[in-house]
Amino acid sequence: MEQSTIPSKYTSLTGQQENRRLDIQNRALGHFDRDIYLNILGKYCQPIILDVGCGTGTMMSHILADIPSHFYVGIDKMPQQIELARRNVQDGIFRTADVEREGFLSTMKTIMEECGIKCFDVINCSMVIMHLTDPVSVLAHLKPLLGPGGTLIVRDIDDGLQYAWPDAGGRFARLFDIIARDTRMGDRHCGRKIFSYLKNAGFQTVRLNRAGLSTASIDDKLLLYELAIPTLLHYMEQRHLKEPDNAQWKVDYEWFRDNIYAMEQSFHKDDFIFSAGFMNFTAE
Numbered sequence: 506m507e508q509s510t511i512p513s514k515y516t517s518l519t520g521q522q523e524n525r526r527l528d529i530q531n532r533a534l535g536h537f538d539r540d541i542y543l544n545i546l547g548k549y550c551q552p553i554i555l556d557v558g559c560g561t562g563t564m565m566s567h568i569l570a571d572i573p574s575h576f577y578v579g580i581d582k583m584p585q586q587i588e589l590a591r592r593n594v595q596d597g598i599f600r601t602a603d604v605e606r607e608g609f610l611s612t613m614k615t616i617m618e619e620c621g622i623k624c625f626d627v628i629n630c631s632m633v634i635m636h637l638t639d640p641v642s643v644l645a646h647l648k649p650l651l652g653p654g655g656t657l658i659v660r661d662i663d664d665g666l667q668y669a670w671p672d673a674g675g676r677f678a679r680l681f682d683i684i685a686r687d688t689r690m691g692d693r694h695c696g697r698k699i700f701s702y703l704k705n706a707g708f709q710t711v712r713l714n715r716a717g718l719s720t721a722s723i724d725d726k727l728l729l730y731e732l733a734i735p736t737l738l739h740y741m742e743q744r745h746l747k748e749p750d751n752a753q754w755k756v757d758y759e760w761f762r763d764n765i766y767a768m769e770q771s772f773h774k775d776d777f778i779f780s781a782g783f784m785n786f787t788a789e
Contacts, residue, residue: 526736531564533732537718538785542568555625558633562590624652631660635691644706659786663696666717666782696784708788719780730772
């Protein structure tokens, strides 16, 4: 059984910057696979959904706006995210739970008893796998929570599908290299491993539904710019401030800061294409 080498730690922005990043990410992902979610949720009369790593709850609530009758439970390891989710989403039930902690299934049993739920029709696991120490074990623990005919949706990322062209001066290539060197950002190549993870976790039917979201497939090119570039600059600035003696981070941050305007201008050019490596799988 393969284990990820990424530490079990979420590396994110804080406060308003993190909320803005999540909002941009949710809107971009809506372009990527909203139709897949709606098709799956539409199979059930009143789907009972578990959202693993729900964050602020806004991503799934935007999708569920088109599913009038549903029962939504969100869990996240960070209490501050759960508090935000409770404020953001009025018709959801949100609880703190850590999928990597011993006793997770016992915690879920308690939550499900409180909600009067025996099982879930759909379990959503979006942008979570990349942060896990042992993805196969976590997926195996989620499997028994699904009811007969239930579906697990796994959405994550693989930077092997990320590219930008034309890339004047190799700016985007250098940025992708900086991202690849920072293990705190999670396993940025986990997407290619998810099929194997799901099979090893005991799922019989696994499908890759979609891979890659590019500026050539959406009208709002700048949405992908906002998703990929400014939030990353904020993150690098914060890390540089926390680790001022790290010479490499200082060089990377200052280079990025000096080149971000040129990168933004690329997104305004008709012949420019940028692709983010999102992937969507379903498993039963």
